Amino acid sequence: MITFADKAIAYYNALAAPTNLPPEVGVMNPYQTPDVQRIVGEFYTRFYTDTTPRIFVLGINPGRFGAGVTGISFTTPQNLRRYCGIENDLRDTPELSSRFIYQVVDAFGGAAEFYSRFFLTSLFPLALTKAGKNYNFYDDRQTTETLWPAITETVRTQTGFGYDRRVAVCLGRKNETYLRRLNDQQGFFDRIVTLDHPRYILQYKSKDMPIYLETYIATLHDCLD
Template identity: 85%
Template sequence: MTFSDNAIAYYNSLAAPTNLPPTVDVLNPYQEPPVKAIVEEFYTRFFNDNRPRVFVLGINPGRFGAGVTGISFTTPQNLRRYCGIDNDLRDTPELSSRFIYQIVEAFGGARDFYSRFFLTSLFPLALTKGGKNYNFYDDRLTTEALWPAITNTVRTQLAFGGDRRVAVCLGRKNETYLQRLNKQQGFFDRIVTLDHPRYILQYKTKDVDQYLDTYIATLHDCLESQ
């Protein structure tokens, strides 16, 4: 089976956990027919091979990115503009997606970028609390409830075709949890960490160009270490 075969089957099978605190909600777009079609087209177009990818791991999806499209760090409009995948989903504001697709373009576009990298998250479904984005590590009970699912997410996705020699972690706090997971499971030989795109565009807008350079250099270094 190809990377795309495995990924499509995985996302189509995702179910929301039932053991979360009552104030935390889960968005699972993968049961919606338009998203099923997007996932199939996206992975068939960019991952229809057995080439190992470097994993780039975020926290969990936001409600305006993969929480809508099913594609990590990708809004409906960026899915059309950069990936060539038409859709009728409502355009959504998502800072992280804006930054990520500047990186994608710096690598020659979606086809070249996705031939080498797999954008994903430690937990694959969007979380919200009070209608706002929520991170799996924002409270201890949620972290503990999701830890088995997080472990299974990374283990299962690595079987799609992951390069275990290096992983890229997005977010300094996220690094704490990915390092803990890696110590427990030995998924990757090493982990390199970058500031999260949302943090950059929300708090460091004056330094965006510098952050873009750092991202591009770091990702190139990961490829050279293969």
């Protein structure tokens, strides 16, 4: 039996960085390092060794302090240890999105419960940078159009891991524009529901975080109905 984990591990450990990006846009590929390959193997073996379809929760592209370091979406080294039980020697990193996501994971019932139902991923799987800062694939038209075939292939390949096509959860209002464009072209999901991006919540709406957390949990449960 080929499991979700088998497919995911093979996919991530074979990822290659694009070579045709605009010259000022950098890309981080942590999956070529032995430490991250071990983490990817442990994470997916622990939480995805089955053939259960997951609901996809899709961000933009990883940040340089989250999956850009650990290879696990929205997950810093310290959250990998604290919430997922996966020890590592990677340096702890500041990542607002990971802080919020793991409050969601905890409120949902913990990592085992959350990951048994959902797959956290992104439209483009590698972290992008510009001038030493996080960069989004949609921040300039040339980068968007250059990466569009890779974005399409990312989602197409990952749905092959095992997905529930009835609904996808989109993280980020601007990201929604691009996920809907992709879905109009490819028909991956029957419907899309959108939540405010974790970074936006903690950066601009931190005082309302309990309300956003309730909204996330309610939306995720609604998707399971």
